[in-house]
Amino acid sequence: MGLRERKKEETRIALSWAAIKLTVERGFDNVKVEDIAAEVGVSHRTFNNYFSSKGEAIAARHFDRAVQIADELRSRPDDEPLWEAITNAVFARFALGMQEAERPADERWIAGVKLMSQHPEHQGEFLKAHTAAQEALAAAVAERTGTDADRDLYPHLVAGVVGAAILAAIHLWLHGDAPAPFEELLRDALGQVAAGLPTP
């Protein structure tokens, strides 16, 4: 990767990160594209060369991280059982970052994230990113199980079910009554769907 591409990637990440930071601090509607661009030191117009909306910039971090789950799954030993490999892949790339790494994690930040997550435009973009990443996961599952993502339901179902588990964990973590650590929720959710979701 040449200097050119590296710089592009850096700008992309910086813009995405600035979008998240400002949105969490001020609220979605109090951040102008101009502000995000200024924070990174590029022009308003350049922002739109990278992302076609504020929401997309914010969701980009989620997207990048989610896609890495698929990569991680591919690098798992072939003889590892499917659901075990998936669980390990998810935790390797998702749980860490979701928790408190690379992020203040103070009271105000959490509250800001919750507010942000409720904004309609962000929800749409987040789900789009989530779904797009899920397709990458489906492709990896197809590879591992010898199925065909263009003809078989199976890889899409597995990826969809994993995605549903992740979303359910996030949802309960953000909106639920009983405060539980995110990692625990996620492990529980993956365990249940992996076991075939027996009636409780």
Place this chain on the structure above:
Amino acid sequence: MGLRERKKEETRIALSWAAIKLTVERGFDNVKVEDIAAEVGVSHRTFNNYFSSKGEAIAARHFDRAVQIADELRSRPDDEPLWEAITNAVFARFALGMQEAERPADERWIAGVKLMSQHPEHQGEFLKAHTAAQEALAAAVAERTGTDADRDLYPHLVAGVVGAAILAAIHLWLHGDAPAPFEELLRDALGQVAAGLPTP
């Protein structure tokens, strides 16, 4: 429901339907909010009293239909096994309309729908509607299984898994290589997740 509310609902449906019709015919970007409003005979401004974007108007029909699945589930006999009840509920309210009822179903229409389904803005709104409807389903599942949607993962997982099955069926129907009737795909998908998704 008084005349007032009925009229509102009619306008809402008319706007949503007009949005779909025009978008399928002309393509997402060639339809202005003004056009949709004109088709129904209201002002541009009134459109925005009902929907906050073109995409939302289009997704509203999906949303309404999907929410009815939850209602249908509630009306199923209590002694019906969960997954059987869910499958019946889904088919009662979803499969019919998805197929070819109430809709031209000609070649041009299908092509238009496929194009529309690929548009970024529509995808986001569609997923938002899908997810929102899923929460209604989770509530119904919680009711039926005696779990708590605010504390337990289970109802969200069931709803999420059902949603994933529906999305997988739609996805393969729209983008897959092997042409199969939608109803068959959907039945297959629900059957697999209900059985706990065994390795193929």
Place this chain on the structure above:
DNA sequence: TCGCATCTTTGCGCGACTCGCAAATTTGGG
């Protein structure tokens, strides 16, 4: 039946956003 309180529609206007285009600037290979 009628009048009034309430809800809905509409026109106006502002600020913001997306994107095409072309000029200016930066980058990397030869």
Place this chain on the structure above:
DNA sequence: CCCAAATTTGCGAGTCGCGCAAAGATGCGA
């Protein structure tokens, strides 16, 4: 060191979302 290619930037046009207040429609109670 220079040039071709990629990237950034400014500008402008066309939409869009929404707050506000006036105008119109509706339904309930007297």
